[in-house]
Amino acid sequence: MLSDIQISRQTELRAIADIAVQMGLKPDEFRSYGVTRAKVDLQVLPRLAAQPKGKMVLVTAITPTPFGEGKTVTSIGLTQALHQLGKRVCACLRQPSMGPVFGIKGGAAGGGNAQIVPMEELNLHLTGDIHAVSAAHNLAAAAIDARLHHEQRLGAEEFTRQSGLIALNIDPQRVVWNRVMDHNDRALRNIRIGLGNNGPERQCSFDITAASELMAVLALSRDLADMRTRIGNLLLAFDEQGQAITAEQLGVAGAMAAILREAIEPTLMQTINGAPCLIHTGPFANIAHGNSSVIADEIALGLNEIVVTEGGFGSDMGFEKFCNIKARASGVTPDCVVLVATLKALKSHAGVTASEINYPNLAALQQGMSNLAWHIANVKQYGLPVVVAINRFPDDTADELEWLRTAAIEAGADAVELSQAFADGADGATDLAKAVITCLQQQVAFLPLYNPDEGLMQSLQQLARRGYGASEVELSTQAQQQLAQIEALGGNHLPICMAKTQMSISHDPRLKGAPSGFVLPIVGLKLNAGAGFVTAFAGNIMTMPGLGIKPGYLKLDIDDNGDIQGF
Structure with a gap:
C-alpha cells in the first residue's frame, strides 16, 4: 500500500471554490487560499440562522493506547462514505498542532485512503x-x-x-x-x-x-x-x-x-473523494476542551444534512467536554455517537504487550472489553444512541471480531460495524455510514451530566462519580483556596474543563480497563472567565509537552523539488 503522503499527492483535487459552491456557499462567502484551501467568511452566519439544521454525529473512542484507535481515520472515512451515499455531509475537525506533528504523532490528517488533502498543508501552518x-x-x-x-x-x-x-x-x-x-x-x-x-x-x-x-x-x-x-x-x-x-x-x-479577526473564520478543505471539511481551532482534550469550533459547526449544520465531528481522546474527555462545555455555548447537542475501538487496544487494556498484541487472545479481549463497555455506558447516560466502529487491522481474526461485535451489542450499543476506511476509503466505511443513518432517525432526549447552577463543588462531584467512576473528589489545600477565590469572582456556576491523563478513565494512567471507587485528586483550579469554564487539574498535568528520545521531526525533510517528505 502507498504511504499516506503518496496517496495524498496522487489524489485528483477539486478546486476549493468548487467544493465551497457544492456545499452551498455563495462566492462572496469564502476567500480562496490558492486552490486547496479557503476561509469561510462569517457573513454567512446571518443567512444560515433561519435555515433548518442538519444532524450532528460525534466520533469518540475508548481510552487511548499506544497502538492507536483511528478516531480521525474513522471520522474522515465515515464522511467519505456518507458523501458517496449521496448525503450532503461535512466534517468539522480540529487543526493539528505542530507539537505532536514534530513530536510523536507525525500528523493528524487521517491516514491511508481516509484523509483530508493535501495532508502536508493541513499538518503545517494551514492558514496560520x-x-x-x-x-x-x-x-x-x-x-x-x-x-x-x-x-x-x-x-x-x-x-x-x-x-x-x-x-x-x-x-x-x-x-x-x-x-x-x-x-x-x-x-x-x-x-x-x-x-x-x-x-x-x-x-x-x-x-x-x-x-x-x-x-x-x-x-x-x-x-x-x-x-x-x-x-x-x-x-x-x-x-x-x-x-x-x-x-x-x-x-x-x-x-x-x-x-484573531481572520483566525475566527474556519478553513475549508476536502477529503480524498471531495467531501467538504471545515478545519478550526486546536486539539488536546486532556488539557483543553478538545473540540472543533462552535462557528464551524454552525456553518456546517446550516448547509448540510449531516455533520461529522470528533472529540479528542476517549469519551471521558473530548466527548464529555463537547456535551458539558461546548453544547452549553452553542445549543447544539449530538444526535448520534460513533465509538471507535480496536482488538489491539482492548487487549492492551488487559496488559498484553506490543510483542504479543497481534496474536489471537480471546481471554485478553474479554478482559479488555470492560473498557469498551464502560464507554458505551458513558455515552448512553447522556441519552444518546451509539454505534461502535471496530477499526479493523490486517491481523484481526474473524472469530475475535465476531465475539467483539456480539459483546458490544450486549453492552448496550445500538449497532456495531467494522470500519476499513484506512485501506478502502469510502467503500470501507459504507456499512458504518448506513448504521449511522439509521441511528439518526431515533428521537434523542439529551441529558447533560451535571448542572453548573448547583455550584462548582457539586459539579466536580457529579463529574467525578458519573463521568469517571470515582467514589469522591479530594481537593488539595491550594485547590480549596482557589475554589473560594473563584466563588468570590463569580465563577461558581461555570462548567468544568477537567485536565487529566488521557491514558485512563481515572486520573492514574496505570489504571486500565474500567477502574472504579478511586478518589479523584484535584490539585488546582483555574478560572477561565473568557472561555467561560473552570479548569480542574486532576494530578500533575503538563500543559507543555516535551519531545521524546526519537522525535517525529527526524523523519521530515524536503526533496530537490521542495516537496515535503517523511509524513
Whole structure:
C-alpha cells in the first residue's frame, strides 16, 4: 500500500471554490487560499440562522493506547462514505498542532485512503490560525510585563502623568497569564523572566498554544462580537489588593481581537473523494476542551444534512467536554455517537504487550472489553444512541471480531460495524455510514451530566462519580483556596474543563480497563472567565509537552523539488 503522503499527492483535487459552491456557499462567502484551501467568511452566519439544521454525529473512542484507535481515520472515512451515499455531509475537525506533528504523532490528517488533502498543508501552518492565537496570547503576556516594568520604574503617580493611564499596581507574584508556543518544549515549563534589569524578575512558564484560554475563546465564540467580549473578560493577573485585572482593564483586548479577526473564520478543505471539511481551532482534550469550533459547526449544520465531528481522546474527555462545555455555548447537542475501538487496544487494556498484541487472545479481549463497555455506558447516560466502529487491522481474526461485535451489542450499543476506511476509503466505511443513518432517525432526549447552577463543588462531584467512576473528589489545600477565590469572582456556576491523563478513565494512567471507587485528586483550579469554564487539574498535568528520545521531526525533510517528505 502507498504511504499516506503518496496517496495524498496522487489524489485528483477539486478546486476549493468548487467544493465551497457544492456545499452551498455563495462566492462572496469564502476567500480562496490558492486552490486547496479557503476561509469561510462569517457573513454567512446571518443567512444560515433561519435555515433548518442538519444532524450532528460525534466520533469518540475508548481510552487511548499506544497502538492507536483511528478516531480521525474513522471520522474522515465515515464522511467519505456518507458523501458517496449521496448525503450532503461535512466534517468539522480540529487543526493539528505542530507539537505532536514534530513530536510523536507525525500528523493528524487521517491516514491511508481516509484523509483530508493535501495532508502536508493541513499538518503545517494551514492558514496560520494557531500562530495567530500564539501572537495574540503573547501580546497580552508582553503587555503585562511592560506595564509592570514602567509602573515600577516610574512609580504610580509619574506613570499616570506621563502615560495618561491609571496605574494598575499589578502584583508580579500573582500574574496568571503564561506565554505559549506551538511546539513541544519541556525546557520552557518553568522559566525566570525580567533578568538583566528588564524586570521585575519573576517566575513564568510556557504552555502549548492549544492549551491557551484564547484557543478556547476562539472555539466557543459565536461571532466576532462574542469573541471580543470574551477576550475582554480574560483574567490576566491580580493587583496588590487582590483585585482581578482583565485584558480589558489592561487595554490589550482590542488588539488581541484584531489579531484573531481572520483566525475566527474556519478553513475549508476536502477529503480524498471531495467531501467538504471545515478545519478550526486546536486539539488536546486532556488539557483543553478538545473540540472543533462552535462557528464551524454552525456553518456546517446550516448547509448540510449531516455533520461529522470528533472529540479528542476517549469519551471521558473530548466527548464529555463537547456535551458539558461546548453544547452549553452553542445549543447544539449530538444526535448520534460513533465509538471507535480496536482488538489491539482492548487487549492492551488487559496488559498484553506490543510483542504479543497481534496474536489471537480471546481471554485478553474479554478482559479488555470492560473498557469498551464502560464507554458505551458513558455515552448512553447522556441519552444518546451509539454505534461502535471496530477499526479493523490486517491481523484481526474473524472469530475475535465476531465475539467483539456480539459483546458490544450486549453492552448496550445500538449497532456495531467494522470500519476499513484506512485501506478502502469510502467503500470501507459504507456499512458504518448506513448504521449511522439509521441511528439518526431515533428521537434523542439529551441529558447533560451535571448542572453548573448547583455550584462548582457539586459539579466536580457529579463529574467525578458519573463521568469517571470515582467514589469522591479530594481537593488539595491550594485547590480549596482557589475554589473560594473563584466563588468570590463569580465563577461558581461555570462548567468544568477537567485536565487529566488521557491514558485512563481515572486520573492514574496505570489504571486500565474500567477502574472504579478511586478518589479523584484535584490539585488546582483555574478560572477561565473568557472561555467561560473552570479548569480542574486532576494530578500533575503538563500543559507543555516535551519531545521524546526519537522525535517525529527526524523523519521530515524536503526533496530537490521542495516537496515535503517523511509524513
